[in-house]
Amino acid sequence: MDPESVAQRLLGKLLVRIYQGARLSGYIVETEAYFGTEDPASRARKGGNLAKIMAGDVGIALIYGVHRQWLFNVVAHEPERIGAVLIRAIEPVEGIGIMKKLRGTSDLKKLTNGPGRLTKALAIDKSFHGKPVCKQSSLLRIEEGVKIHKVLIGRSYRIGVSKDLSKPFRFYIKNNPYVSR
DNA sequence: CGCCAGATTGACT
DNA sequence: GTCAATCTGGCGG
Numbered sequence: 001m002d003p004e005s006v007a008q009r010l011l012g013k014l015l016v017r018i019y020q021g022a023r024l025s026g027y028i029v030e031t032e033a034y035f036g037t038e039d040p041a042s043r044a045r046k047g048g049n050l051a052k053i054m055a056g057d058v059g060i061a062l063i064y065g066v067h068r069q070w071l072f073n074v075v076a077h078e079p080e081r082i083g084a085v086l087i088r089a090i091e092p093v094e095g096i097g098i099m100k101k102l103r104g105t106s107d108l109k110k111l112t113n114g115p116g117r118l119t120k121a122l123a124i125d126k127s128f129h130g131k132p133v134c135k136q137s138s139l140l141r142i143e144e145g146v147k148i149h150k151v152l153i154g155r156s157y158r159i160g161v162s163k164d165l166s167k168p169f170r171f172y173i174k175n176n177p178y179v180s181r
Numbered sequence: 182c183g184c185c186a187g188a189t190t191g192a193c194t
Numbered sequence: 195g196t197c198a199a200t201c202t203g204g205c206g207g
Contacts (some may be wrong), residue, residue: 032188034188041187041188042188043187043188043203043204046203046204046205047204048203048204048205049203049204050203050204064188064202064203065201065202065203066186066187066188066189066201066202066203067187067188067189067190067199067200067201067202068189068190068199068200068201068202069188069189069190069201070202071188071189073188086188088188114189114190115188115189116188116189116190117189117190126202158188159188159189160187160188160189161187161188162186162187180189
């Protein structure tokens with residue numbers, strides 16, 4: 001399936017991290033789709049390891065490091081193509097106390113409302129790079145969540161990229177307080 | 182191994 | 195709103 005469709009379908013799903021035996025989780029409320037050579041904002045555009053992973057098996061975690069943060073993506077694309085979905089924000093559900101400790105803040109609204117923030121709150125680092133997120137046994141996985149009605153899904157251009165495509169590829173749940181700024 | 186751009190965040194005016 | 199710290203990844207030498 002193409003990244004654009006997957007990005008929308010991931011909204012409302014539960015992102016689960018098993019951390020020291022405890023469940024940390026949150027509903028995915030904001031995503032962005034990234035492509036291959038035709039996407040000026042994608043690092044896969046220039047080839048390299050990231051492009052290889054983005055062209056490989058779907059449902060694999062891709063951890064991308066930038067600005068001293070880890071950004072969490074899931075590989076998703078059609079056969080013979082390149083693509084991934086960036087998870088930009090989640091709504092905290094389980095293990096909120098532990099997440100606050102990992103993030104070093106008690107402000108619930110700012111706990112996971114950004115790509116770098118949610119990886120810190122869930123203790124996601126490069127050790128998850130290349131690991132599957134669709135397996136029940138995985139320490140980092142995506143489970144069924146709540147169903148999001150189509151009319152509640154907003155769409156905009158991607159955030160923070162210097163050169164975007166001519167079509168908006170950011171998706172978020174409208175009126176949800178946990179989407180990024 | 183050095184160089185440089187960048188999918189961010191948090192502090193400060 | 196503005197600004198700079200800080201490090202990963204790709205590439206050239």
